[in-house]
Amino acid sequence: xxxxxxxxxxxxxxxxxxxxxxxxxxxxxxxxxxxxxxxxxxxxxxxx
Amino acid sequence: xxxxxxxxxxxxxxxxxxxxxxxxxxxxxxxxxxxxxxxxxxxxxxxxxxxxxxxxxxxxxxxxxxxxxxxxxxxxxxxxxxxxxxxxxxxxxxxxxxxxxxxxxxxxxxxxxxxxxxxxxxxxxxxxxxxxxxxxxxxxxxxxxxxxxxxxxxxxxxxxxxxxxxxxxxxxxxxxxxxxxxxxxxxxxxxxxxxxxxxxxxxxxxxxxxxxxxxxxxxxxxxxxxxxxxxxxxxxxxxxxxxxxxxxxxxxxxxxxxxxxxxxxxxxxxxxxxxxxxxxxxxxxxxxxxxxxxxxxxxxxxxxxxxxxxxxxxxxxxxxxxxxxxxxxxxxxxxxxxxxxxxxxxxxxxxxxxxxxxxxxxxxxxxxxxxxxxxxxxxxxxxxxxxxxxxxxxxxxxxxxxxxxxxxxxxxxxxxxxxxxxxxxxxxxxxxxxxxxxxxxxxxxxxxxxxxxxxxxxxxxxxxxxxxxxxxxxxxxxxxxxxxxxxxxxxxxxxxxxxxxxxxxxxxxxxxxxxxxxxxxxxxxxxxxxxxxxxxxxxxxxxxxxxxxxxxxxxxxxxxxxxxxxxxxxxxxxxxxxxxxxxxxxxxxxxxxxxxxxxxxxxxxxxxxxxxxxxxxxxxxxxxxxxxxxxxxxxxxxxxxxxxxxxxxxxxxxxxxxxxxxxxxxxxxxxxxxxxxxxxxxxxxxxxxxxxxxxxxxxxxxxxxxxxxxxxxxxxxxxxxxxxxxxxxxxxxxxxxxxxxxxxxxxxxxxxxxxxxxxxxxxxxxxxxxxxxxxx
Numbered sequence: 121x122x123x124x125x126x127x128x129x130x131x132x133x134x135x136x137x138x139x140x141x142x143x144x145x146x147x148x149x150x151x152x153x154x155x156x157x158x159x160x161x162x163x164x165x166x167x168x
Numbered sequence: 169x170x171x172x173x174x175x176x177x178x179x180x181x182x183x184x185x186x187x188x189x190x191x192x193x194x195x196x197x198x199x200x201x202x203x204x205x206x207x208x209x210x211x212x213x214x215x216x217x218x219x220x221x222x223x224x225x226x227x228x229x230x231x232x233x234x235x236x237x238x239x240x241x242x243x244x245x246x247x248x249x250x251x252x253x254x255x256x257x258x259x260x261x262x263x264x265x266x267x268x269x270x271x272x273x274x275x276x277x278x279x280x281x282x283x284x285x286x287x288x289x290x291x292x293x294x295x296x297x298x299x300x301x302x303x304x305x306x307x308x309x310x311x312x313x314x315x316x317x318x319x320x321x322x323x324x325x326x327x328x329x330x331x332x333x334x335x336x337x338x339x340x341x342x343x344x345x346x347x348x349x350x351x352x353x354x355x356x357x358x359x360x361x362x363x364x365x366x367x368x369x370x371x372x373x374x375x376x377x378x379x380x381x382x383x384x385x386x387x388x389x390x391x392x393x394x395x396x397x398x399x400x401x402x403x404x405x406x407x408x409x410x411x412x413x414x415x416x417x418x419x420x421x422x423x424x425x426x427x428x429x430x431x432x433x434x435x436x437x438x439x440x441x442x443x444x445x446x447x448x449x450x451x452x453x454x455x456x457x458x459x460x461x462x463x464x465x466x467x468x469x470x471x472x473x474x475x476x477x478x479x480x481x482x483x484x485x486x487x488x489x490x491x492x493x494x495x496x497x498x499x500x501x502x503x504x505x506x507x508x509x510x511x512x513x514x515x516x517x518x519x520x521x522x523x524x525x526x527x528x529x530x531x532x533x534x535x536x537x538x539x540x541x542x543x544x545x546x547x548x549x550x551x552x553x554x555x556x557x558x559x560x561x562x563x564x565x566x567x568x569x570x571x572x573x574x575x576x577x578x579x580x581x582x583x584x585x586x587x588x589x590x591x592x593x594x595x596x597x598x599x600x601x602x603x604x605x606x607x608x609x610x611x612x613x614x615x616x617x618x619x620x621x622x623x624x625x626x627x628x629x630x631x632x633x634x635x636x637x638x639x640x641x642x643x644x645x646x647x648x649x650x651x652x653x654x655x656x657x658x659x660x661x662x663x664x665x666x667x668x669x670x671x672x673x674x675x676x677x678x679x680x681x682x683x684x685x686x687x688x689x690x691x692x693x694x695x696x697x698x699x700x701x702x703x704x705x706x707x708x709x710x711x712x713x714x715x716x717x718x719x720x721x722x723x724x725x726x727x728x729x730x731x732x733x734x735x736x737x738x739x740x741x742x743x744x745x746x747x748x749x750x751x752x753x754x755x756x757x758x759x760x761x762x763x764x765x766x767x768x769x770x771x772x773x774x775x776x777x778x779x780x781x782x783x784x785x786x787x788x789x790x791x792x793x794x795x796x797x798x799x800x801x802x803x804x805x806x807x808x809x810x811x812x813x814x815x816x817x818x819x820x821x822x823x824x825x826x827x828x829x830x831x832x833x834x835x836x837x838x839x840x841x842x843x844x845x846x847x848x849x850x851x852x853x854x855x856x857x858x859x860x861x862x863x864x865x866x867x868x869x870x871x872x873x874x875x876x877x878x879x880x881x882x883x884x885x886x887x888x889x890x891x892x893x894x895x896x897x898x899x900x901x902x903x904x905x906x907x908x909x910x911x912x913x914x915x916x917x918x919x920x921x922x923x924x925x926x927x928x929x930x931x932x933x934x935x936x937x938x939x940x941x942x943x944x
Contacts, residue, residue, distance in 0.1 A: 124928070128921035129940055130900035135907050135918055138571050138895040140608055142797040142827065143639045143858040143888070144538075145573045146309035151299075153306040155803025158823035159833055163892075165864040166839035168873045 170234060174246040188233060188254060189226040195270040196222055201263055233257035287330045294322045307800040311535050321531060325356040332358040336701075341694040348808035350691055351664045351801050352698075353743075354409045359701050361710065362738060363410035365658035366634050366642070367718055369420035372400055377716045379403045389431070390510070390554075393424030394517035398524040400718075401539045401575075405530040407713040408658075411538030414575075415634035415654045418546035418555055421517075425472065425550035428513050432506035433470035434460055439505075440498035445490050459485050472510065473549045474503050515557040522561055525574040536574060540637030544580035544600070545615065546629070547592040555596050559610075563603045568938035569902045571895050576637025577610035581882055585615075598875070604891065605867040605874045606904075611637070611858070611890035614882050619851045623652050630655045635888050638797045639856040640741075646784040646791075647736040656720030657737050659855065661698050663691045664743035664796045666805045667772075668825060671753035672813050677768065680754060681775065688742065688779045692791065695740040699789070703732030736789055741855035742780055743796030745805060746825035747773065748832045752818040759845060760831035770848055773829060777852045792855035795828030802827065828857070839863070840880050843889070850887040859886055863893040866906045901930055902938045 136148045139160050146152070149160060172180045196202045202222060233253040237245050245253070251274055258267035290304070298314055299305040305313025305322065312318045332355055333342045344350045354363065376385045379399060387393045397420070401412045414420065434456060441452045459482065463469070468478045479499060486495045530537045543555055558577070566572055579600040586593035600610050613635050615624060620633040623643050634654035635641050642659060645652045665687050674680045707714040707725050714731055717723030721734045748758040750772070751765040759766040776793050783791040802824040810820045826832045829849035831842050839861040846859040859881070867874045874891060881889045896907035900922065903913035914930055916922045931937050 122925070124925040125923050127924045129924060129927060130916055131921040132919050133900055135911070136570075136897040136899060137907075138573075138608065138897070140860060140890065140892045141309060142799050143611065143860075143890070144576045144637045145571070145608055147573055151306060151309040151312075153309070153800065153803060154303045155806070155824040156309075156799060159802060159827075162822070162834040163862050164834060164836055166837060166842055166861040168839050168863070168877065 170237060170243055170245065172244050173250065174244055176247055180244070185227070185230050185234065188230040188250065189223070191273075192226040192229050192254060192258070192266075192270070193222055195258070195266050195273060196226065196263075198273065199263075199266040199269040201265040229254070229257050229261050229263070232261055283330060283334060287327065290326045291323060294319055294326065303803075309799065310538060318535075321535070328356040328358070332356075338694070338697060340690065341697065344690060344694075348805050349666055349669060349687065350694070351666070351804065352694065353662050353664065353796075353801075357409035358698060361408050361705070362702060362735060363659040363661060364408055364412065364636050364640060365404060365713060365719060366413050366415040366636075366654045366656065367400055367404055368416060368630070368655040369397055369400060369414055370416060370423065371655070372716065372718060373420070373423075380711050387424060388427055390421065390424035390428040390514050391517045391520065393421055394521040395524070397421070398521055398528060398539075401525065402528050402530050402537045403712040403716075404718055405535075405537040405539075407710040410640070410659065411540060411636050411638060413540035413542065413634065413636045415542050415632070416546075416629050417541040417558075418543035418551040419629050421554040422546060422548050422550035424517070425510060425514055425553055426469075429472050429506055429510045429550070430460075430470050432509040432513075433502050436502035436505040436509070437498055440501040441486075441490065441494070444494040444498055447490075455489065456486070470506070471549075472507065472553065511553060511557070514553050515561060518554065518558040519561040519564075521558075522572050522575070523566060526566060526572055538637070539575040540578060540635070541575045542578045542580055542613065542632075542634045544578075544593065544596070544613075545582055545585050545632055547585065552593065552596060555593075556599065559596070559599045559603045562607055562609060565607070565904065568899070569904055569936070570897060571607050571904065572609070578613050578635050578637065578888070579604075579610040580613050580615055580632060581878070582615040583882070587879070587882060601875050601878060602868070602871055605871055605893070606895075608890070608892070608895055611635075611888065612878055612881060613888045614886055616882060617850065617885045617887045619854065620887055628653075633887070635856065639795065639858040639888055641854065641856040641887070642739050642790075642792075644790070644792070644854060645737060647789055651720065651737065656718060656722075658719075658739075660702060660735055660738040660740055661695060662741035662743050662794050662796070662855070663694055664745055664794075664798065664801060665691060666746070666809070667744050668746040668749040668753060668819055669805065669809055671750040672809060672816065672819065675753075677754055680750075680772075684772070684775065685779070688776065691742050692740075692779075692783050695742070695791075696787070699735075699740060702735060704730055706730050739790040739792045739855055741792050741794040742776065743794035743798075743828075743855070744773075744776065745796055745798045745801060745828060747829045747849075748826040749806075749819045753816070758818070758826075758832060758835070759829075760835045760837050760842070766845060769829065770852075773849055773852045777854070780854075793853050794855035795849065795853040795857040798825075798827055829853070830859070833862075839877055843877070843880055843886055844884045847881075847884040847886050851885060856888075858888045858890065860890045860892050863891055865893070867891065867893050868905075899938075900940050901927065902934070902936070902940075 138145055139149055141156055170183045173183050174180055202225060236253045236257060242249055255267055255270060258270055293302055293304055311321060313322060333346060336358060345352045373386055376383055384396060387396050404412045438453050438456050442449060463481060468481055470478055483495050483499060525539050526536060562572060581587050585591055586597040588594060604610050613633055614620060615633055623631050625631045630653040633643060640659050642657045643652060643654055670683045670687060671680055674683050707729050708727050713719050714722040719734060720737045747769050751758045751769055755765050755768060757765045759769040780791040780793045806820055806825045813820060815821050829846060831837055831845055842861055843859055850857045861877060877891055894906050897904045898907060898911040901911060901914035903911055910917050914922050
């Protein structure tokens with residue numbers, strides 16, 4: 121195995137997920153308070 | 169015998185009977201009971217002075233209390249046991265009135281102690297728990313509660329709230345707030361400032377401004393225009409507790425583009441003439457400069473879209489010195505070059521503006537300024553260039569391809585201006601949709617909604633509808649109907665009503681309205697109380713907002729003047745949350761499910777609006793009805809109601825109350841129907857509103873559907889709306905889009921690593937890939 125194959129990056133790094141909070145954005149969901157997190161979880165998609 | 173007592177914190181201290189008698193003396197003084205006896209005894213014997221009698225009686229009662237404790241075998245009593253004994257001693261010695269005042273005194277001390285303990289608990293929570301564990305630290309997602317300054321801000325904020333609820337609010341307002349009937353927003357700033365403001369940049373930039381540490385001259389280039397715009401937002405943010413918005417970003421920045429183009433044209437004209445005529449700069453530059461200055465005085469300047477008047481006059485004048493052919497060739501060259509340079513400079517300016525607003529700090533460094541910008545209706549080419557480049561840089565994202573959180577961008581939609589093919593800004597509308605489909609911004613505001621259109625006067629951008637990004641809207645003006653504009657105005661304070669609780673308590677619709685009226689009046693009184701406090705503030709308390717004339721008419725005030733009169737242009741807003749839960753409680757169904765519920769919903773919100781209008785008339789101010797953003801409030805009311813009333817299906821069974829008048833997020837409904845149902849509430853909530861719908865997948869792949877939704881918003885009378893969709897990003901490979909369990913670009917799943925080899929391979933395919941931390 122070459123050095124490049126061996127050196128691994130991204131262990132423990134999550135994906136950033138940005139959602140609109142009330143009218144604005146605040147960055148990733150981990151900044152949301154508990155209630156807003158629950159609300160985001162419950163959001164269903166609206167068909168067009 | 170009693171030698172030691174146990175303190176509240178568990179420590180043992182030597183017993184001191186004087187401490188007991190001191191407390192008893194206080195109780196006697198408060199009750200006034202003994203003074204009558206003193207009077208009587210003085211009349212008879214005149215032996216003892218007032219103080220002597222007080223002390224000796226108190227000692228007698230203390231001794232009696234101690235005797236009681238000893239008789240009960242309590243040789244190491246704690247504070248509560250001693251106080252119980254004192255209470256009984258007072259009663260048994262015949263001082264009933266004093267016993268009562270002692271009990272009251274005890275209760276008051278307990279209350280203060282509890283509040284202090286609660287404050288200490290809160291401060292401990294802030295100090296020792298991370299934002300991940302502490303909901304309190306995530307109350308406002310825009311503040312990083314883990315940082316030193318974020319923590320310091322939280323200490324101040326929580327302590328201030330305690331202070332105001334105990335010392336400044338009227339007891340009935342304080343109680344209603346603490347018990348969750350109402351929520352007084354930004355209570356930590358109760359006595360200090362107002363919420364927000366729409367900053368007219370054109371007025372502010374004229375003649376420059378001062379941020380408190382030096383004067384900034386009137387900007388002379390689009391880059392400095394954009395830089396100063398960010399500074400203005402930041403400076404004003406430090407004077408208020410809410411957000412800051414620019415109502416005229418397109419108009420204001422267009423001025424900067426004009427100047428930049430003029431300069432670029434001049435320098436390129438000189439360059440071209442040098443090249444074509446072979447003459448040197450020393451000759452050409454002064455000549456062209458002088459000519460341009462003279463022409464400017466006659467109202468002729470070089471413009472982004474060349475104007476004949478200028479071009480012809482310039483050619484005529486220059487051809488007196490140089491060959492006309494050379495002159496015209498030079499003009500063509502200069503026009504093309506100047507346009508390209510201006511376009512590039514504008515892009516850089518917008519890029520820096522967005523970067524600045526996402527990296528600069530306000531409020532002791534704990535917060536990024538909460539910034540919004542409104543634009544979309546200015547049809548001048550310079551403004552179009554600004555909007556195009558702003559949208560393009562937004563689409564590109566920040567340095568690492570991240571979605572910019574600020575500024576909140578609001579694209580103003582109007583028929584005949586940008587909504588339909590053939591409209592002068594239609595291409596910008598299309599671009600706005602494309603960018604929003606990728607980056608969630610811009611949001612869309614709708615000038616043609618009747619309640620927005622009624623204020624609009626063509627040719628007067630100050631009458632265009634402006635929103636704060638969060639949704640706050642200020643345009644009507646009952647205090648001064650001749651100033652129905654958005655510039656220089658904002659909200660003063662707002663308080664929200666817990667609508668579902670009224671429904672839970674009252675059950676019937678009739679009683680609901682009765683209690684709602686009581687609550688509305690309570691909130692109106694509370695807003696007026698706060699307004700009185702705000703009115704006493706002086707210009708010097710707002711060095712930028714008032715000192716630099718940002719707030720309407722504040723430029724007419726002196727440094728020591730109070731702001732009471734000018735802030736009457738602002739709004740006092742009554743907000744609400746959980747219309748959906750309210751309707752479920754009253755009818756069994758929310759307004760997404762039943763037409764009858766929708767009818768009742770509109771009746772409730774109309775009723776609230778009528779109350780606001782009535783208060784505006786009665787008090788000569790601007791009361792308005794707000795569909796509260798309720799980021800921090802979303803969980804607070806329902807938590808309390810669940811505790812108080814238990815788990816009520818469809819009402820208190822979730823961790824949040826549904827935002828304002830929204831159809832619940834969990835309810836399956838089409839985007840069009842949701843918007844149609846919510847639109848009539850926009851017309852009623854004159855202090856602000858927003859509707860959004862959730863799209864599945866990546867709407868960039870279906871722009872047609874995206875635009876159709878925006879058109880539908882315009883059609884049904886939405887005032888302010890946006891379209892939600894997932895925006896995910898993998899920090900390792902920089903992919904932005906929808907990520908399920910696996911990143912579509914690099915194939916890694918959440919938390920897993922990929923090899924350097926793979927990263928380098930990807931970089932060949934995606935040269936713009938950001939460098940992930942740790943990779944050289």
